Amino acid sequence: MDLKDLKVLIVDDHMLMRNLLQQFSGNLGITDTAFCSSGDEALERLGDDAFNIVMADLNMPGMSGQELLTHIRKNPKYDRMAFIMITAEGETDTMLQIMNAGATSYITKPVSQATLAEHLDKVLQWLRQRM
Amino acid sequence: MTVDNSNAGTFTLTDEARRDISVTIADHVVKTFETTFGVTVKYIMDSIVHFNDDDLITKIELKQDSTAIELRFAFPRALLTPLLQKVYGPIMASHEKVVEDAACEISNIICGGLKKHLNENGYQFAMSLPSITIDNLKAPNASDRDRMNMNFILQDDEFSVDLNLMRKI
Numbered sequence A: 001m002d003l004k005d006l007k008v009l010i011v012d013d014h015m016l017m018r019n020l021l022q023q024f025s026g027n028l029g030i031t032d033t034a035f036c037s038s039g040d041e042a043l044e045r046l047g048d049d050a051f052n053i054v055m056a057d058l059n060m061p062g063m064s065g066q067e068l069l070t071h072i073r074k075n076p077k078y079d080r081m082a083f084i085m086i087t088a089e090g091e092t093d094t095m096l097q098i099m100n101a102g103a104t105s106y107i108t109k110p111v112s113q114a115t116l117a118e119h120l121d122k123v124l125q126w127l128r129q130r131m
Numbered sequence B: 001m002t003v004d005n006s007n008a009g010t011f012t013l014t015d016e017a018r019r020d021i022s023v024t025i026a027d028h029v030v031k032t033f034e035t036t037f038g039v040t041v042k043y044i045m046d047s048i049v050h051f052n053d054d055d056l057i058t059k060i061e062l063k064q065d066s067t068a069i070e071l072r073f074a075f076p077r078a079l080l081t082p083l084l085q086k087v088y089g090p091i092m093a094s095h096e097k098v099v100e101d102a103a104c105e106i107s108n109i110i111c112g113g114l115k116k117h118l119n120e121n122g123y124q125f126a127m128s129l130p131s132i133t134i135d136n137l138k139a140p141n142a143s144d145r146d147r148m149n150m151n152f153i154l155q156d157d158e159f160s161v162d163l164n165l166m167r168k169i
Helices: A015-025 A037-047 A063-072 A092-100 A115-127 B015-037 B077-088 B098-117
Strands: A007-011 A032-036 A051-057 A080-085 A105-108 B042-044 B056-063 B067-075 B131-133 B148-153 B159-169
Touching: A007 A015, A007 A037, A007 A063, A007 A080, A007 B042, A007 B098, A015 A115, A015 B077, A015 B098, A032 A037, A032 B042, A037 A051, A037 A063, A051 A115, A051 B015, A080 A092, A092 A105, A092 B077, A105 A115, A105 B056, B015 B042, B015 B098, B015 B148, B015 B159, B067 B077, B067 B098, B077 B098, B077 B159
Parallel strands: A007 A032, A007 A051, A051 A080, A080 A105
Antiparallel strands: B042 B148, B056 B067, B056 B131, B067 B159, B148 B159
């Protein structure tokens, strides 16, 4: 498994971040990406497709990124799905809670392509261990 | 997420807090524009504030108990549109929804950085979602101890961050 083999779902209520994450992912070799603008929409979308990674914003209207993570981790069907939480806030305590809730990694905004690449490398190792 | 404010300190805008907030906001503004758009924004110290009628104004609140820090960001559309062309191309970048979305997300990232800084220094603020506001902004009075304003420049365009500390009695 390599970056080019990954299918990624990007969940953020802001168009700017969705587009930047898609561009950065594309530059890093990930061409199969899909967008959702809310946690609820993401849950519906996950039922249809086999995604390897969900990248979700923590602070969204309606279902938050943390609630989305909880839903995903409750479902054994998604045991091999990695979850990257992306947040503008990023206090250490909050991030520890998120990692304890089952996130594979977290990134604090603003997100650069280099930062995303570092996190995707770690996530790729996590995914390989579960193949 | 539930926030327990029982051990949080009371926030006041002392001279030290003003300096601390200025540095934190300036750092996050510069980092956000550099990382997101690859451009260098400069903080203008002691500048006179100019708000334009055409500025796009966003609002976010940090709340802790009866204290609220309201941040308003005033962006000229002429500053944001060229930056968004790099992300969306020339046609989509000028759409109002695209510009508003970007203004809100930039404000969200900067305010998130301030929230993190404050909360890692003894406070327990919760942050609202950003929104567009049509309120007019006025330059703060120098004697207003609960308000501060910061100006930034990108090439020829200036934008500002206005902070207002409010207490509910």
